[in-house]
Amino acid sequence: MKRWEITENNINLVWEITDENEIKLLHFSVLDFEEENLESDTGVQSFYPVEILVSGQDRVGERHGSKYIQTSPGYRMKYVDFKDYRNEKGRKLEIITNDDITGIECVSHMQFYDGISVVRSWTEVVNKGQEAQGLEYVSSFVLNGIDKEGMTDFDDKMELWIPHNGWQKELCWQKYSLRELGLSVTQPKIMHRSSKAIEISNTGNWSAKEYIPMGYVHNREMNSSLFWQIEHNGSWYWEMSDQDGHVYLKLSGPTEHHNHWWKNLKPGETFVTVPVSVGSAAGGFDEAMDELTKYRRAIRRVNDDNEKLAVIFNDYMNCLFGDPTTEKEKPLIDKAAEAGCEYYCMDCGWYSEGYWWDGVGEWLPCEKRFPGGIREVMDYVRSKGMIPGVWLELEVMGIKCPKADRVPDDWYFMRHGKKVYDRSRYQLDFRNPAVIEHATEVIDRLVNEYGVGYIKMDYNIEPGIGTEINADSFGDGLLGHNRAYLEWLDGIFKKYPDLIIENCSSGGLRMDYAMLSRYSIQSTSDQEDYVRYATISANAPSAVTPEQAAIWSYPLTEGDNEEVIYNMVNALLLRIHQSGHLVNLNPERMGYVQEALDYYKQIRQDIKHALPYWPLGISQYTDPWVSLGLKADGRDYIAVWRRDSQEDIISLPVKHLKGKDVKVKCGYPQKCEVGFHWNKEAGELSVKLPARVSARLFELSYEK
Structure with missing residues (x-):
């Protein structure tokens, strides 16, 4: 038996190689490792560093239900190598294991970031055998024994926080005991195992439509915490349950059972899981979010927007509501400039004469709305000292779009030989080079012909489990599309490094750090009640860095001074998305808007470094x-x-x-x-x- 004990950035890790040449992850915590906490009727047998499930493999041993334990060949994986070195980010660990029967080799990656108690983790799977292997599940991070510190039962000491999310119901964290989620202590302490699992997942392209892809667990007895986020813009899954006397956490991207994902890995091919991040902190939620905020800043694309924190005006909320014209825009532009805004974004409707929902896709301005051309409005914005922007929903094409029937079916998500519809739009497939060319042409036109410097990139459909074209499974097609979209986005930012693109999905339904490691700003909600918006404003830094969290401030046409102040306070510690029909405000109420924006410009250099x-x-x-x-x-x-x-x-x-x-x-x-x-x-x-x-x-x- 051999052990490695590693301490890095206050996280203590303990690895063990058994006499059977299996490697186990025994400990991951800011707390010290104590051997006696591992008491179990099976010892450390279930402390696998990676779980992998391949089609046609027997899963022997003690297992109940559909939990991802005792996976095969996961339980057979043998130790090959342990690499420990430094790169430009910090310390890096690579644990290599293999299975002789299938020829599967796994590399478990753990990347540290200097000075931050968070690790980024992912798994690389290589088929070194002679036959194709069907992947049904591969973990990105596995840790058993998350409850092992302390004397009391996990029913009493463990508190799980789950971030529920929804349209106009964003960021609704709820705290649970494991008992309240059905995982009660009912067996001898050294045995705990059951068929019950706490399963939190997303299936589809709206990564945060029901839950933010993250979680937090607090050991109240020890006052320590474990927290995580899954950095993916599509389907993902995490589970928590009991196994062999302990409580475990397993994080992954899509799975076959939950997300319709299956990958046929041919000899010589490699599959890489979606990255996740996991951290540990002494203390509670505030201390955990300190570390996660620092980590999110460390992995984010370097950009001027998150340094300058410019004030944005958007003409949608409690204002034009998707009905822009040259005549309506110019007075608003004057008022936005007078208030002190630095960007001016024209929201939806600029490309359609009437009902604009199902005609999106070509992204050509409506001449009736803009008799002098849309460039006239963009130039007028610049003449007032602001940078112009427009709304865009580039990943879809409306069924009434003139271009929709002129392109082949392989532009779209397809299932059962049919194009996938959702809310009168088709989902474009960014694995298709022709779709990439179309999307890039739109961006080029907006930037080079219309003079746009800001894009509100919205996304208002859910195309479901994926696509069957050029894919081993629906979920495999979706995963490929998700990754292709991110690659396209990387290319756009390389081409236009000063372009600001806001991540919006009916508000905050894609708050994930696959997107937010690229986008500099995130829409948090479509919430139209400014009083309730305070909860979203307050909770936003749990999911997004403060300087990326765009908060609407929309003073009402009919309101009093306290209403204006409340609206402005909603946004002042985050990123201001100013709206409201400023033209209709009396001078006193307009003065409160101007005062708030002036004050914001004094404090924003603190916001970009601050911890919530x-x-x-x-x-x-x-x-x-x-x-x-x-x-x-x-x-x-x-x-x-x-x-x-x-x-x-x-x-x-x-x-x-x-x-x-x-x-x-x-x-x-x-x-x-x-x-x-x-x-x-x-x-x-x-x-x-x-x-x-x-x-x-x-x-x-x-x-x-």
């Missing part, structure tokens, strides 16, 4: 009070929202400032008309907001 925290915890939509904090260099910013609470005073714990001398001021609006007090000994900021629906932004400065 939640003084009142992660927000629920029914909470009467909501708060988000950002900690920067010697300065914190705290947004607080009162949502019809009967109480007018709230105390906000700021635990990292407890015992410090802190100077507090109301950053926005400067005419505060609220009360506030810093309690040094308790580490609490008390705030009084007299209006039942109101919001303020506070600035806390202190010596580091």
